[in-house]
Amino acid sequence: MYVPPQFQELDPERIRAMIEAAPLACIVAQTEDGLIANHIPVLMAPDGALIGHVAAANEMHRLIPDGGDVLATFRGVDAYVSPGFYPSKPEHHRHVPTWNYEVVHVHGTIRFQRDEHAKRAAVALLTRHHERRLNGAEAWRMADAPADYMAQMLAGIIAFRIAVTRTVAKAKLSQNRAARDYLGTIDGLRRSGHAAMADAMAARLPPGA
Numbered sequence: 001m002y003v004p005p006q007f008q009e010l011d012p013e014r015i016r017a018m019i020e021a022a023p024l025a026c027i028v029a030q031t032e033d034g035l036i037a038n039h040i041p042v043l044m045a046p047d048g049a050l051i052g053h054v055a056a057a058n059e060m061h062r063l064i065p066d067g068g069d070v071l072a073t074f075r076g077v078d079a080y081v082s083p084g085f086y087p088s089k090p091e092h093h094r095h096v097p098t099w100n101y102e103v104v105h106v107h108g109t110i111r112f113q114r115d116e117h118a119k120r121a122a123v124a125l126l127t128r129h130h131e132r133r134l135n136g137a138e139a140w141r142m143a144d145a146p147a148d149y150m151a152q153m154l155a156g157i158i159a160f161r162i163a164v165t166r167t168v169a170k171a172k173l174s175q176n177r178a179a180r181d182y183l184g185t186i187d188g189l190r191r192s193g194h195a196a197m198a199d200a201m202a203a204r205l206p207p208g209a
Helices: 012-021 116-138 147-155 179-191 195-202
Strands: 024-031 034-041 050-055 068-081 098-113 157-172
Touching: 012 068, 012 098, 012 157, 024 098, 034 050, 050 116, 068 179, 068 195, 098 116, 098 195, 116 147, 116 157, 147 157, 179 195
Parallel strands: none
Antiparallel strands: 024 034, 024 068, 050 157, 068 098, 098 157
């Protein structure tokens, strides 16, 4: 990924937050059948590994060998930026449209886990994380489902774990613009319905700005 220095994201906490905010990873791998890509929700474990599972019918776990290289991409907020957002535009008109976005590329090696313990653990981690965030005390639990039904569902999946070898993160958020044009972009994004991108940019402003 092309990452100019001003757009490179190095803060581990911001990178983790970007992944948590966009957990549907696109996992890409080169196989004997060519490039494959699958869109799979994952969770970052405390040790930094990515945890997830795929349907047993998905050829991914047969095409990628254990220990094979994969690339997981996470796309965060993005928005079109109009030259009209810049207060300096009427002065010289030396602006063109662009696109702001956040993205994380995680390189690693994948291992598939076919035992029931690993599959239960993967499902439990993912559902507990998302259910608690969505439903709080009313969160769905695996124990809510009949045991025979849960066993049937687990039989139809394959768990996996991606050991991370390299992470590249990019936050292209108008950092190359003058302060007044940066603030103008935040305002323009809010007015055009892109509050999430405006918030991401505003979060990087120094206190009192």
